[in-house]
Structure formats: C-alpha cells, structure tokens
Amino acid sequence: MGVEDFCVSLSSATNLARYLFASHTLPQLIHKVKFVKKILFSGSDDLGVTGKNALRMMATLSIPADEDVQQTLAFFEKIQARRGGLNLLGSNACFPYFIETFPCLLFLPLESRIQSIMKFLEDIGVPKGYIRNIFLLFPPILSYDIDKDIKPRLQSYAKIIMSSFNKIPTFSKEEFNDWKKRTRDHFAAEDDDILYVITDGPLEIMKAITAVALTDGAPRRIKKPRDERTSEEKRKANLENVAKDILYKIMDKNTFRKIKMCKSAKEILENLIQLCEEN
Incomplete structure (x- = not known):
C-alpha cells in the first residue's frame, strides 16, 4: 500500500513522497493519512450546509491578505470545479485535494494536535458535531497553537462581536x-x-521643562513633540x-x-x- 492508494493522483503522490519521506516512514505517513481521512472525510448528512458556508467564504473573502485564507479558498475552488461542487466537501471525493493543498499538515503530530484542539473547542462551548465543520472550512487551524494562535484570535473576534452589539445609537432630535x-x-x-x-x-500631551521653573518652583510644561511621545x-x-x-x-x-x-x-x-x- 502506498500514498497513491488514498485516491491521490500519481503525480501528486510522487510530489508528496519527495516532500514527506525525508521525515516519515511509509507506515507513519499512511497512519496519518488514514487518521485525517477518518476524522474529516468520513461523509456526513450536513455536507450541504458545510458547502454553503464554504461558498459564503468564497464570496466574502475573495481578496484576502492572509496566506492561510488564500490556501483555504484555493482548496474550495478545486472542489467547486468538480461535478457536485462544494456539496462534496467532507466526502472521500475531496480528500485528494485536501492532501495536495495542505501537505504541510502531515508534518505535524496530527492525532495529538486534533485531539487537543477538539477538547479546547468543546471546553469553550462548541458542539462536538460542529468541530469537524470548523476543520473542513479552515484546515490551517490544525497547524495552530492553542495559546499562541487560537486564543488571541478568538479574543479579537469577541471584541469585534461585542462592539457590534454596543454600537452608539443614531442621533435623534426627537429623542x-x-x-x-x-x-x-x-x-x-x-x-x-x-x-x-x-x-x-x-x-493635551505635555512634558516638563525642568531647566525652566515657574515662580512657585514647579517646572514649566510645554506641548510634547509628536516624535517624543510614547x-x-x-x-x-x-x-x-x-x-x-x-x-x-x-x-x-x-x-x-x-x-x-x-x-x-x-x-x-x-x-x-x-x-x-x-x-
């Protein structure tokens, strides 16, 4: 059994082999591929919903600056070009595109990483059934460190969401x-x-001029130049x-x-x- 046995094209399998075999034995690589396939590409009744969410991402994030988002959209575009489109997201049919688009994920200790992220998401209230969809809609999250990457992003998103709920009311003469x-x-x-x-x-951002004192002995204060401000x-x-x-x-x-x-x-x-x- 080789990499090509997991539905990856022969040319892609050759590239993957060159890319990964320097740090993996074939059994290790096959184990990782099987694990990813089982977790993310085992098929689901809600694939249509996941596909619709992917389409929304393609529509609203068409010119992203973030490399991870660009990679994710490229993954979606490959699936969308197939018959069945993004309704296939999460099925065996799109598994080869996942491996081709995100080969670097196979360098990671995926089992422990996925289990840690799943536990973290469950702990913050994400229903277990939705976690797989998060991984499918943004695969780069599998490479993220929880403390360094995921938590800071969630805190930023929380601030944005809260600010949307706390918008200042529109001016009204009547009220x-x-x-x-x-x-x-x-x-x-x-x-x-x-x-x-x-x-x-x-x-007013001021600074004290100690060399020049006022009559009461206090230092004179002047406007602090912009290039001196913290x-x-x-x-x-x-x-x-x-x-x-x-x-x-x-x-x-x-x-x-x-x-x-x-x-x-x-x-x-x-x-x-x-x-x-x-x-």
Missing part, C-alpha cells in the same frame, strides 16, 4: 435627551478618555479624531451640514445640544 444619555454612557464604557475628550476637549500618548492624542469620527457616522446628512465646521468633538456635542434646544 435627544435619551440619545445624549446613551451616548455618554457608551463613550464611558468604551474609554473614559474619550468621554473626557467630548465633554472637556482634546487631551505609543500610549499617541493613542490618547488621537482620541479627538476617534470621537469626531464616531459622532460624524451617527448623523444624517442634514445634521452633518450644520456641524461640519466644528473643530472639536466637544464643540460638535455643544452644537447638537443647541440645535435640539432650538427645536
């Missing part, structure tokens, strides 16, 4: 008092410094732009025309209050 209260609370929850920028004005100081200095951008995005065109000449987020809020009080 201005409620809008003002919800907006202040929103900014306070996002960042106390943003709330300060809106209520008190831009944050990353945190640059972030705080930019909060004025962040606050204005958020306020602009929640206004309709007519309201925006009335406040577009305002120079600060504080001035924007003051003008909105004045507009609503006049009405």
Whole structure:
C-alpha cells in the first residue's frame, strides 16, 4: 500500500513522497493519512450546509491578505470545479485535494494536535458535531497553537462581536435627551478618555521643562513633540479624531451640514445640544 492508494493522483503522490519521506516512514505517513481521512472525510448528512458556508467564504473573502485564507479558498475552488461542487466537501471525493493543498499538515503530530484542539473547542462551548465543520472550512487551524494562535484570535473576534452589539445609537432630535444619555454612557464604557475628550476637549500631551521653573518652583510644561511621545500618548492624542469620527457616522446628512465646521468633538456635542434646544 502506498500514498497513491488514498485516491491521490500519481503525480501528486510522487510530489508528496519527495516532500514527506525525508521525515516519515511509509507506515507513519499512511497512519496519518488514514487518521485525517477518518476524522474529516468520513461523509456526513450536513455536507450541504458545510458547502454553503464554504461558498459564503468564497464570496466574502475573495481578496484576502492572509496566506492561510488564500490556501483555504484555493482548496474550495478545486472542489467547486468538480461535478457536485462544494456539496462534496467532507466526502472521500475531496480528500485528494485536501492532501495536495495542505501537505504541510502531515508534518505535524496530527492525532495529538486534533485531539487537543477538539477538547479546547468543546471546553469553550462548541458542539462536538460542529468541530469537524470548523476543520473542513479552515484546515490551517490544525497547524495552530492553542495559546499562541487560537486564543488571541478568538479574543479579537469577541471584541469585534461585542462592539457590534454596543454600537452608539443614531442621533435623534426627537429623542435627544435619551440619545445624549446613551451616548455618554457608551463613550464611558468604551474609554473614559474619550468621554473626557467630548465633554472637556482634546487631551493635551505635555512634558516638563525642568531647566525652566515657574515662580512657585514647579517646572514649566510645554506641548510634547509628536516624535517624543510614547505609543500610549499617541493613542490618547488621537482620541479627538476617534470621537469626531464616531459622532460624524451617527448623523444624517442634514445634521452633518450644520456641524461640519466644528473643530472639536466637544464643540460638535455643544452644537447638537443647541440645535435640539432650538427645536
């Protein structure tokens, strides 16, 4: 029994053999291929759903910068070109394309890696029946380290999801008092410094000049040059732009025309209050 016995074309089998046999014996390689085939390509009643999700990924991630995503889409395109298309995803028919697209996965200790990732996903609440679909829809996850790769990505996705649930309410003259209260609370929850920028004005990043003292003995303070600021100081200095951008995005065109000449987020809020009080 050889690599070609697992439905991989002879040319691909030859390339795989050259690529992998330097670090694997044939029995080791065959064992890994069998394991992957059993876990991911044993067939399932929900293949149609998985295929539809793959199509959505192809539609929305058509120009990705991420190499792992590009590889995954190339895998989908190979299957889509076959009769039956992406409905075959997860069946024996697409197994050769998996091996051809992701040969580097066979270098990994796949059994222990897959079992660790499966346990992690189950522990965070992913139903066991969905885990196989995750592997099929993004095979590179099998090469990811849980602590270094998967957990940080999940934390980033969680922040994005939470921010979508906590969007600032759209400006409303008719319900201005409620809008003002919800907006202040929103900014306070996002960042106390943003709330300060809106209520008190831009944050000034200062530095002390110890060589020049004021009459009370305190050092004179001047605006700190941008090239001397720390990353945190640059972030705080930019909060004025962040606050204005958020306020602009929640206004309709007519309201925006009335406040577009305002120079600060504080001035924007003051003008909105004045507009609503006049009405």
